[in-house]
Amino acid sequence: MTLPSVRPQPAAADVLRRVFGYESFRDGQRQIIEHVVAGGDALVLMPTGGGKSLCYQIPALCRPGTGVVISPLIALMQDQVDALRALGVRAGFLNSTQSDVARREMESAFVAGELDLLYLAPERLRLRATADLLDRGEIALFAIDEAHCVAQWGHDFRPDYLLLSELRQRWPEVPRVALTATATPATHEEITTRLGLENARHFVADFDRPNIQYRVVPKKEPKAQLLEFLRTEHAGDAGIVYCLSRSSVEKIAEFLVANGIAALPYHAGLDARVRAENQARFLREDGLVMVATIAFGMGIDKPDVRFVAHLDLPKSVEGYYQETGRAGRDGLRSTAWLAYGLQDVVQQRRLIDTSDGDAAHRRRLGQHLDAMLGLCETVECRRVGLLSYFGQQRAAPCGNCDTCLHPQQSWDATVPAQKMLSAVLRLHRERRQKFGAGHLIDILLGRRTPKVTQHGHDTLTVFGIGAELSEAEWRGAVRQLLAQGLLTVEGEHGTLLLTDASGEVLRGDRTVSMRREPERAPRAAAVPKNRRAVAVELPDHAVPVFERLRAWRGATAKEQGIPAYMIFHDATLREITLRRPSSLSELATVSGVGENKLAKYGQGILDTLAETEAAPEPGSGQ
Template sequence: MDTYVDFDQLSPEKPVSPSASPEQVLHEVFGYESFRPLQGDIVRELVSGGNALVLMPTGGGKSLCYQIPAMVRPGTGVVISPLIALMQDQVAALQQVGVRAAFLNSTMGMEQAMDAENALLRGELDLLYCAPERLLQPRTLSLLEDASLSLFAIDEAHCVSQWGHDFRSDYLGLSILAERFADVPRIALTATADERTRKEIAERLSLTEARHFISGFDRPNIQYRIAPKTNANKQLLDFIAAEHPDDSGIVYCMSRNKVDATARLLQQKGYTALPYHAGLGSDERAHNQERFLREDGVIVVATIAFGMGIDKPDVRFVAHLDLPKSLEAYYQETGRAGRDGNPSTAWMVYGLQDVIKLRQMLEGSQGNDTFKRVERQKMDAMLGLCEITTCRRQALLRYFGDQMEQPCGNCDTCLTPPETWDGTDAVRKALSCVYRTGQRFGVNYVIDVLRGSDNERIRQSGHQALSTWGIGTELSANQWKSVFRQLVANGYLRADPEGYGALQLTEICRPVLRGEVSLELRKDPERKMTRRSGGDSQRRSQTISDPAGWEALRKKRKELADEQGVPPFVIFHDTTLMELLDQRPASLREMSEISGVGSAKLERYGETFLAVLSSLPVSHNATESTNIPVEPADLSEK
């Protein structure tokens, strides 16, 4: 990515007067009329000199919580961000609205870095972004001690947690901020943290006495769907073709090889699909991410190395072809869909081999017993979400300490309630067969024994003489796989930690084998899952009466974005274009009333878009109209 700061174009003056209120900055700079819930409270806490720990879902508007206080308070706000691409995109977006922003990172030459440092010392920056490893260098710390600072913002604060899914060791050193800059307000922000992780963030960053602001975790525009894995590639292709053929999306896979293979498969089917994983060169990764951010309809197939801090508002789906390790990881990854508030899908397929592989990886890891116990709990919670028969959203929110009184009506278990069946007899047969075969075989072999297969391997082992041979002919092989998947997911069976996938009994299966308890199992659907169908209140599509005018505005926006090397949504969001088309402002004064048009963008783009509007036919009411999904204002910078 080649986005750099042109320091010659930065104004030495703040874009707002020193006495401006947060509400004035919100309106005059960012072009919005009011704060979202909690935003105003967080901003006022920082402006008054307080510290804060903020948990707010992706797309909820975390960035404005520190950007506006940094502009209102004297001095420069320092933002610690773990990703170079993220900080460069945020700086580019801030410069569009006239904010004096810069970054310090490894992509810069010595001259560029010196320019940023000198601008900081001269007090000519509102915000300076840097990575934690850069900030912790003695030279950077000395530089900051010589500068006037308004606040420190620690973004993606869950990276400080050693129990978390995105641990970064450099984040542990950020406790130095409380020691060396005790008088500078600090704010830590994240979208994903359970109670354990929140406590660890507060302790490690010396924020135990800070005010904690916890917004609801619900993302109502995202539909959560989880299906048994039968043929993952076909299931993915069917899903994209039926519901998101022209949309941007992310597909997560566990391994690099699977990422490459899946990207090739999608390319062969005509999709613009790009791989992303740590095995690719840094230039290729940066190029693929750049295309994803700036082009429409691009699908990135990635390992978990991709996605943190991605600001693209119109990602319509996130698909998982492998099981995430925890609900924190699942929530973080699926949260990259639908930042604009429009209907989006979190789609996943998983199977028994996913469970076995993850459990083997955990048991074979070098972690101590405490680490493994915590990770087992996280994995069990993830499996529980997969096998649940009630509302998935309620279960997901409950994990993070959030409550939803009624089922959401927008997840697969709400839209198509799963059937259950009394699986007690089948479970006892399955467990008995694992025991009789010596707990030395994988699931496919045990199923062959249950179904009475007469193959060479069974004949060689002599297992056709077992009492469990052929006692399970009433179920198909796929039905037995469902039984075993649920037994492993619920802890009645485990995979041999030494490898080879051999199934072994656990202590909790004893009451089942003795006939003391009964078990209800989830019945896997035999038909395709119901396509996404949210309520009208969640579908924010609008009828565009002038499609030609809409395309003219989008074309001009794309031209301006390409000229500056920024994503189109950095110029104006779809909602702003829609309001321009509906209101048809004829002057700069009228255009200033459009949501998302701040003073800097009005000056920079006002005449250009007014010219486009004036060239359109006078009548709004075209004879034909079309439904085009329109992004609401993406307030991710809010």
């Protein structure tokens, strides 16, 4: 096989403008695209919403042949292909959901050179027929999407991704580009090794997503807290609520629906047809809330997700950042909201203790959890902590997270820490008894509950010595002692035990600083009824125009059976609203309006704007 000839470099910028409707590349895109167009291998680490897809789609359109995209997202391949076809790109896929006839038609199109991009599930590469098919066509490049799936210590590990190292051996002259949204230095190294990308050029973009506001609130009544958050800040917005268990998913979805919020459940235990229908509705309809386990979300290309809420503590910072990154892909203001409490820590420790795997595996899970606890309990900027976890340093606080907007106070909690650790010591070492946080707090507060008196714990020297803190403050103190490794939990009931480091505090050799528990979690101000206008940051007089364009987009999408965002993103409608183009040539200069979309939807946009201009102002009496 001879190395395919490469088109002139300006072709990349031309494709960007003509097909995708953008005048300029985002930071880092040009270097990646030019490198791959020239035939080089690349490993790309770029945050969700940063424009990763263009880093293989444009080279595939510039190079001779078909770009082959390896993706684990079988359930989303149809939507990915539909989005590309809406741009005029010849795209297709091969996976187990197709009929024999559809598969043969797609294979013939590939061999005939009639496809720009072909999506494959990694499982298909195990089939000899797939490799033989690829040998019969011309391959422009291999794109390995969601490349973190190859890393066993990352999240979403997929064994079939290990097969992708063979691409280099079978097709050595075809460039490979592996892409993922989040990777710690350790995961980055593992991806490199497992995919044989040691000699590839590595591109690591800035992981910061400044449009996302990160917030962690103390968990008290999580359902009520979630409902208040949605009603006051995200009424009518699309969003995702993550829960740890399937039963929680269904209960929360039912609760939201009962309280007037359009919500759908998604977890692996649901019937496959129901899962597919719920996912399709979330992608195609405006304003739906998806309540899900982490089985949902990877590859979701819905740009107008305005919030991601977690009702349970994520298992790792890597998973948390991947999940929160599904908000605000369009660059508009969005929220990552997490409710977190003592029981979350107990639950996660119990899951680690009972997990499959050896001691090293459980130790690694514990390290992931410790990093997540550290992020939750920090008094510093959360964004600084997040970026630091991924090996990126930020010089100054972000100004758009809860710890920046409402600075946290820390206090010397050494004496209260000694009191709690002493209570655990008295019960465990003197009486050979183990109890959970609630019972220990009752002892410190001097409460003669039936359980306290039954065990004679009202005679302990630590009984009643903790009256200076409230119950909520003591629960926060226990949570922070766990986060700092000064306490640990074991067993189904979350009994508290001392650690090797506890003795330093008890002896007075170590001081303990804690974050002060807020009396009430701060929240954003109440949002006006037209929340979407706030999200896209429009002046009041422009809101009716934007809403009319959205209505046109929604009706058009419904007619065509595709998600509204495949026609135009909110950000594109916002620019149209502000610029009010009066001709197709003016509309063509709006970001996100490529040639195919201009021809297909341009007149509809102009007609809608003309109708808006002719409509009377609200309240004018005409």
